[in-house]
Amino acid sequence: MLNYIKAELYKALHRPYLWVLxxxxxxxxxxxxWLLVSxxxxxxxxxxxxxxxxxxxxxxxxxxxxVSGPYGSGTLKNELSFGLPRSRIYLGKLFTAVLLGxxxxxxxxxxxxxxxxxxxxxxGGETLLENLSVLAYVxxxxxxxxxxxxxxxxxxxxx
Numbered sequence: 022m023l024n025y026i027k028a029e030l031y032k033a034l035h036r037p038y039l040w041v042l043x044x045x046x047x048x049x050x051x052x053x054x055w056l057l058v059s060x061x062x063x064x065x066x067x068x069x070x071x072x073x074x075x076x077x078x079x080x081x082x083x084x085x086x087x088v089s090g091p092y093g094s095g096t097l098k099n100e101l102s103f104g105l106p107r108s109r110i111y112l113g114k115l116f117t118a119v120l121l122g123x124x125x126x127x128x129x130x131x132x133x134x135x136x137x138x139x140x141x142x143x144x145g146g147e148t149l150l151e152n153l154s155v156l157a158y159v160x161x162x163x164x165x166x167x168x169x170x171x172x173x174x175x176x177x178x179x180x
Contacts (some may be wrong), residue, residue, distance in 0.1 A: 022109060022112070022113060025105070025109060025110075025113040026113050026116055026117055026120075029087065029113055029114055029117035030117055030120065030121075033086055033087055033117060033121055036086065038082075038085075038086050039086055039121070042082055042083075042086070042125075043125065043128065046079075046125075046129055047128075047129070047132055050129060050132060050133050050136070051136065054133065054136050054137055054140055055140075057137075057140075058140050059142075060141070061141055061142070061143035061144075061146060062137055062138055062141035062143065062144050062145070062146075062149065063143075063145070063146040063148050063149050063152055065133075065137040065141060066134070066137070066149070066152040066153055066156055067152050067155075069130075069133060069134075069156055070152075070155055070156050070159045073159050073160060073162075073163040074163070076126065076163055076166075076167045076170075077166065077167060077170045079122070079125070079167075080118075080122065080167060080170045080171040080174045081174055083118055083121060083122050083125070083171065083174075084118055084171065084174040084175050084178050085178065086118075086121070087114050087117050087118045087121070087175070088114060088175065088178040088179065089178075111175070111176075111179060114175065115171070115172060115175050118171055118175060119168060119171065122167065122168075122171060123164075126160075126164075126167075130160070
């Protein structure tokens with residue numbers, strides 16, 4: 022199973038679709054941060070918390086990235102004829118999508134916080150630690166929802 026996940030990660034990382042998706046998301050984050058450029062860093066962190074539901078919409082291109090390769094080129098029949106069970110194929114692709122999703126989420130949140138820190142005129146405040154802890158709580162609460170959405174989306178793509 023580990024070799025299958027490594028192969029799926031290799032295929033996903035060498036497709037330009039992933040890098041275009043990441044570049045578009047980072048550009049949209051940069052645009053969003055430029056709209057908040059007059060705000061303090063504490064306010065930028067507070068604005069990020071309600072935006073965690075956007076992760077549910079990112080599971081669609083992420084699922085398409087992982088699943089569309091074999092279905093587009095017809096190579097899933099090669100995996101099946103090689104003797105891999107369908108459960109291993111589905112779980113391998115799902116775990117690959119989970120790894121890519123977690124990495125994408127970490128990059129996007131780190132980029133937002135890092136760029137927000139650089140752009141903000143007022144860096145700290147008495148509520149910065151409180152807002153960061155609320156953000157961590159919201160991210161921890163959002164991850165199971167994202168994973169559930171990812172599982173449903175992957176199952177629908179396999180249909």
